[in-house]
Amino acid sequence: MELIDSGLALMEISMGESSTKTRMKSIREAEQTNLRRIRESQERIRRRQEQLVRDPQPPLRYEFEKAPTDEQEAxxxxxxxxxxxxxxxxxxDAETSLGPICCTTGTNPADALPESCMQIFSIKVTDLNNDLSLPLEVHGFVAARDSVDRKRNYLFRCTRDNCQTLTPKDPFLHLTGPSRAVLLIDPVAIEVQLKVKGKKESEDEVLALKCFYFHERYHLxxxxRFRIPSKRCMLEFALAVLPMSVEAIVGIRVVDRSWPDHCPGLVxxxxxxxxxxKVVLLDFQNGELPTKSDGVVELARRVVSVDYPEGKLTVSVEASRGRFSARGTVDFGMKVPRGSSTRTCDLVFCKMLVTVAWSLVSCYRV
Structure with missing residues (x-):
């Protein structure tokens, strides 16, 4: 009887594994079918985008053709x-629920490897149309979609009630993502939906509405840097293509004394x-360091892609108020396939522990 029971148990495990493998296989086959179906569409969009980057004004021979509007492309x-x-x-409209793998303990997924990733440094709003000028209150989002789950991985997101004010001194979107590495195995879709806040919601105006594909061959x-023209502005992306990279997840905690009041800072x-x-993890010009009760600093961004296998990561914390300034820097060597490192950052007025957890990345997570 025990042999029968154990045999049934093994059969159930085998069937469960078989079912999982079958499901993964069917998803991958569906992905390949979908990719073949949209390959021509991606190529047409890519050629059109590269033409616009080289010559934002349509050539004269297209004068009588009706080019698609941003709204039509979206x-x-x-x-x-x-x-x-x-x-x-x-x-x-679904947001990706997948965070970094963070394989610092336990067993790595079978397909976890260093992969080609896109590291986004900044997004700048420039070349405004004549009817717009800074400062502007902006809300909306910028998101990336890769082949891991095809869902939105937000790079920037602001609600209408919590707009960001773009100024001549700071025309950059304050990025809050990605929440995990953006893989570049297939072209990455970038969605932009940005609006300028009006006195009433009905008076809000579109600043940028774009959907485009980025691939490894894109001219930087x-x-x-590469520039994407929109109807009312230009979006200037600063990014790097890392052919072989892993994830670094950064954490900071104040462990001795405290951040001085009304002292702006930058991480x-x-x-x-x-x-x-440069990847800005936190920029608090209001002078209030956002921390939890246990001293953990609430960073705006935490995930950074780093070249494998010789990549090194440097984290800097800066403070400035009037004539006073202080800066602490710590360096981290890579520890993969799993591992984490902690360094002390001494800023004279307080000490912080900076932790970096290293992780491989996975193409198929469902």
Whole structure:
């Protein structure tokens, strides 16, 4: 009887594994079918975008052609996404529920590897139309969709009640993501829906409405920048393509004394492979360091992609008030396939523990 029971148990485990493998196989086959279906559409969009980047003004031979508006392109993208991905991934408005793998303990997923990723440093709003000028109160979102789950991985998101004010001194969107690494195995879809706040919601105006694909061959000015024209402004992205990279998840905690009152600060990180790119983890110009009761600093961004295998990460904390300034810097070497490191950042007036958890990335997580 025990042999029968154990045999049944093994059979159930085997069937469960078989069912999981079958489900994964069917999802991957569906993905491949969908990718083949939209390949031509992506290529047409890519050629059109590269033409606009080279020459924002349409050539004269297209004078009598009616170019698609931003609204039409956004609607075309929505229809295409609904046709290809709604069955497997639900609503087009769904946010990714997948965070970083954070394989610091336990067993790595079978497909967890260093992968090609896109590291976003900043997004700048520039070249406003004549009817717009800074300062502007902006709300909406910028999100990336990769082949992991096709859902929105927000880079920037502000509600109408909590707008960001763009100024001549600070025309950059204050990024809060991504929540996990953005994989570049297939072209990454970037969605932009930004509005300028009016006196009433009915008076809000569209600042930028775009849907475009980014791929590894995209031309980058100065090695890290590319510009996407929109109807009322230009969006300047600063990013890096990392052919082999892993995730670094950053955490900071105040462990001795405290941050001085009314003292603006900045937390940034950089890697040795892209020295000109800075990832702003937290920018608090109001002078109030956002911390929890246990001293943990609430960073706006935590996930950074780092080149594998020689990548190094530098985290800097800066403070300035009047003539007073202080800066602490700590360096981290890579620890993968799993591991974390902690360093003490001494800013004279307080000490912080900076922790970096290293993780491989996974292409298929369902």
């Amino acid at each position: 609607e075309d993208y929505r229809q295409m996404w609904e046709m290809c991905f709604r069955h497997n991934f639900g609503s087009i 000015e100065d090695g890290i 940034v990180c950089s890697t040795n492979s892209v020295k000109e790119g």
